[in-house]
């Protein structure tokens with residue numbers, strides 16, 4: 001079959017991430033991750049029509065004795081809810097799923113987070129196999145074991161740490177992904193280079209056209225290297241007590257932008273998560289330069305790469321600097337008048353700066 005790459009994730013619950021084109025058609029390999037007799041394939045209303053029947057057929061052909069059902073949830077963050085979760089439990093009950101059942105999560109981060117949380121809860125924990133179909137879910141949400149749903153009071157407030165049994169990333173699935181979603185995922189890929197790997201950053205600069213064109217080989221390499229970075233960081237800090245915070249590079253600024261736009265009500269002009277992170281990383285770089293931590297040239301290089309990848313690098317017009325600062329303040333770890341931020345000393349050298357003066361942040365936000 002395809003020349004798949006594998007990334008091993010260690011820690012107390014080790015698992016493998018397989019990456020390559022065509023992996024969703026490899027029923028034999030997929031079936032090895034189903035330990036018992038029951039598989040619930042969870043997907044969303046955009047992804048299921050494209051890939052669910054193929055995955056189900058591949059599993060059946062490899063293991064005819066498996067009891068398999070497909071459960072489709074509505075696509076979109078607004079459906080990552082307790083009500084949708086309850087529907088997954090109903091589907092598991094209808095299937096007669098026992099302790100050795102497996103939940104296969106076929107879709108982006110919304111499906112992965114929700115189906116992963118369902119697996120964490122069902123009978124106090126059954127296997128979850130992540131089949132990510134967006135670039136963001138391949139390089140970020142499917143790795144690391146965080147699962148959750150949203151409640152009206154906030155995103156991801158109800159969840160669990162539940163590492164997957166395996167992750168299978170079929171790069172061919174990215175061909176149907178809307179280009180804007182691909183670019184948003186590339187922002188998170190750039191993040192890994194920016195936070196800890198200058199050579200990967202350089203490689204991304206050289207490969208940017210291939211990545212944008214959806215080249216299988218370049219994407220598989222970018223995904224594998226991103227997963228290696230996330231896996232290594234998560235392995236050293238599984239419960240986010242220290243180093244894992246570096247994965248939030250660009251995210252404090254980014255989340256403030258997303259929150260100010262309204263998580264879903266911002267219309268098509270509103271930035272999606274990866275785009276907000278792109279802007280946020282440039283703001284973090286500019287903040288670092290302003291504080292004398294890093295050279296201006298590194299900010300310029302970061303902005304050039306992101307722009308070449310079709311990503312925004314400035315705060316969208318119409319957002320109030322004071323309102324953005326107020327959003328950033330909501331982070332519980334902050335001390336009065338000071339913000340805890342992930343900044344950098346240059347490309348590949350991110351670090352947590354515990355007390356950044358709010359006035360300096362406000363000056364930066366006013367500059368756009």
Ligand code: NAD
Pocket residue numbers: 044045046047050075076077080107108109110111113133134136137140141142143144145146147155156173174175176177178181
């Ligand atoms: P998503 O799951 O909403 O997918 C984006 C859109 O693309 C959806 O409409 C989906 O139906 C569609 N889609 C997915 N794959 C497709 C394909 N191959 N072809 C065509 N369309 C496709 O969003 P996302 O960006 O993948 O994930 C965002 C979610 O991930 C958020 O809920 C976020 O909280 C979560 N997340 C979790 C972690 C974690 O560590 N658990 C990390 C980062 C993000």
Ligand code: MG
Pocket residue numbers: 140188251273277
């Ligand atoms: Mg992110």
